[in-house]
Amino acid sequence: MDITDISLYLSYVLVLVGIILAVVMPLIKSLDDPKSLGKTLAAVVGLVIIFFIAYSISDGDVLPKFAAEPFNLTETSSKLVGGALMTVYVLFFIALAGIVVTEITKAVK
Template sequence: MDSIDIFIFVAEGLIIIGAILAILMPLIKSLDNPGSLVKTGIGVAVLLVVFFIAYSMADSEVLPKYAADPFNLTPEISKFVGGALLTTYALFIIAIVGIVFTEINKAIK
């Protein structure tokens, strides 16, 4: 086993630990203020609704060159990836519109 392999395993472990802490610490902190959990739940629900709308719009077509051995892409995976991409595009557009609206609102006041 090379040192590169060891560092990859260490990096994967640190990413997993960081992800777990990034999820658990805000939950522990929000127990002091349960109202923040409601806001977080609404945000997660909105993200899920946007994803399911994008998922329903996504196409599940797989080109023959991607269905071959190295990629092994199935129509279900293709539809999921398409939904994730459409969700990303939608959230990007929503963020840009929000930024523009905020700047115009601040300029008016």
Template sequence: MDTTDIFLYAGYLMIVIGAILAILMPLINSLGDPKSLLKTLIGVVVIGVLFGIAYSSASGDVAAKYMADPFNITPQGAKMVGGVLLTVYALFLLAIVGIVITEINKLIK
């Protein structure tokens, strides 16, 4: 094991610790204010509903060459990836619309 492997494992460890802290710290801070937990829960539910709509409208079609080695893509996997992509597209569009509305609102005020 050379130093590159050691630094990679240290980086992986820091990513895991950062992810755990990114999830736990807001929860610990919001225990004093339960309304902020409700807002977070509403956001998670909205994204979940958006993903459900995107997943149900995604196609599970896979070309024959991708069903074989080395890809081994299943129709369920293709549908999941399609659902995630449609969700990302919808959130991106929603962010752009929000930015435009905010800038128009600043111009008016």
């Protein structure tokens, strides 16, 4: 093992610790105020609904060159990727609309 392998494994561990802390710490903090869990749950349900709609809209077409080695894409995996991409697009436009509305309301005040 050289320094590159050690650095990669260390970065994997640090990313995992960061993910765990990013999920667990807000949950611990929200135990003080249970009403905040409702907002979090509403946001998660909203994301799931947006993904479900995007997954339903996306097509599962796979070109023959991607169905073979080394990709081995199936119709289901193609729909998942399409749904994820459409979800990102929808969330991007929601964020962009939020920025525009915020700037307009700040300009009007």
